[in-house]
Amino acid sequence: MELIFIGYPGSGKGTQASYLAEKYGIPQISTGDILRKAVAEQTPLGIEAKKAIDTGELVPDNVVIGMIEERLKEKDAQAGFILDGFPRTIKQAQEFDRILYKIGRYIGAVLSLEVSKRRILKRLTSRRVCSDCNHVYNLIYDPPPDSGVCVSCKKAVTFFQRKDDSESTVKHRMDVYEELTRPLKEYYDGQGKLCEVDGSLNIDKVREKIIAITSPLGKRL
Numbered sequence: 001m002e003l004i005f006i007g008y009p010g011s012g013k014g015t016q017a018s019y020l021a022e023k024y025g026i027p028q029i030s031t032g033d034i035l036r037k038a039v040a041e042q043t044p045l046g047i048e049a050k051k052a053i054d055t056g057e058l059v060p061d062n063v064v065i066g067m068i069e070e071r072l073k074e075k076d077a078q079a080g081f082i083l084d085g086f087p088r089t090i091k092q093a094q095e096f097d098r099i100l101y102k103i104g105r106y107i108g109a110v111l112s113l114e115v116s117k118r119r120i121l122k123r124l125t126s127r128r129v130c131s132d133c134n135h136v137y138n139l140i141y142d143p144p145p146d147s148g149v150c151v152s153c154k155k156a157v158t159f160f161q162r163k164d165d166s167e168s169t170v171k172h173r174m175d176v177y178e179e180l181t182r183p184l185k186e187y188y189d190g191q192g193k194l195c196e197v198d199g200s201l202n203i204d205k206v207r208e209k210i211i212a213i214t215s216p217l218g219k220r221l
Contacts, residue, residue, distance in 0.1 A: 001024055001026060001079070001080035001108055001214065001217045002080050002081055002100075002105055002106060002107045002108050003017075003020065003080075003081075003082045003083065003107070003108060003109055003110075003111060003214065003217075004082075004083045004086075004087075004107055004109075004110045004111070004188075005017050005082065005083065005084050005110075005111050005113065006110060006111070006112050006113075006181060006184055006185070007112055007113035007114070007115065007199060008113075008115055008117070008120045008173075008174055008177055009120070009124065009170070009173045009174070009177065010115075010120045010123045010124040010127075010170070011113040011114075011115045011120065011199045012113050012115070012199050012203070012206060013084050013085075013113055014028075014030075014084055015203065016111075016113070016203075016206060016207060016210055017082045017084040019207060020082055020210065020214060021082050023211075024080065024214075025079065026076070026077070026079055026080040026081055026082060027074075027076050027077050027081050027082070028081075028082045028084055029068070029071055029072075029077070029081050029082065029083050029084065029086070030084050030085050030086075031064055031067070031068070031085045031086045032085060034067045034068065034071055035049055035059060035064075035067065038067055045063055045066050045067050045070070048060075048063050049063050049064075049067075061089075061091060061092055061095065064086065064092070065092060065095050065096065065099065068083075068086060068096065068099070069099050069103075072099075072103065072105070087184065088180055088181050088184075089180050089181065089183075089184075090183055090184065090187055093184055093187055093188070107188075107191075107193055108193070108214075108217040109193055109195050109213055109214065109217060110184075110188040110193045110194050110195065111195050111197055111210060111213065111214075112185055112194060112195065112196045112197065113197055113199030113206070114196050114197065114198055114199055114200070115199040115200050116200065117174055119200055120170070120174060121167065121170055121171065121174075122140070123138070123140070124165050124170045125161075125165055125166070125167050125170060126138050126139040126140045127139075127161065127162070127165045128143075128144050128159040128160065128161055129159065129160055129161070129162055130144075130150040130152060130153060130157050130159060131157045131158045131159070131160055132150060132153050132155050132157045133150060133152050133153035133155075135150055135151070135152035135153065137159060144159040195213050197209050197210055197213070
């Protein structure tokens with residue numbers, strides 16, 4: 001089973017991808033995690049990525065795609081994978097299709113979590129993070145404990161808002177998504193792979209809809 005999640009930042013991609021990864025026993029692959037691991041291990045691609053990161057530039061597509069290709073060769077990804085955060089552009093999607101064809105893999109479904117800009121803005125600007133373990137809370141539906149003790153690390157901490165969750169940054173991230181990533185919907189719809197899911201529902205309802213889409217794919221493994 002090979003899946004891709006797309007949607008605004010804060011649409012719930014990571015949460016739902018993590019659940020499916022555990023349910024189906026396949027890895028959730030995040031480009032951010034791959035980049036950090038490659039840089040830490042000083043692989044050839046990691047060294048090239050660090051050059052871009054250190055100068056404030058975007059990591060080149062060929063580097064990101066190379067890392068994804070290497071990741072798909074690992075043992076845990078042989079039965080399938082869930083991509084969260086990749087591809088981000090049509091160019092990346094086209095190159096990724098080329099790689100999949102070369103290695104004999106096939107994307108079963110592209111899950112697009114549909115949430116309004118207004119709701120995304122409210123979700124992300126309400127996030128707060130534990131200063132010790134980075135556990136994420138939300139002022140709307142999962143607020144930090146009044147006691148000041150994190151439920152995850154059990155320590156007395158402060159809860160802060162990340163810079164990328166400020167209103168101006170969130171709006172910018174949504175604008176970038178509209179320009180670069182939203183066109184992927186048309187691209188994958190043309191391949192008959194796009195599945196839209198109402199991401200504004202509660203987590204369990206969204207999960208039910210996603211399972212209804214992915215379960216038939218799992219039966220073909």
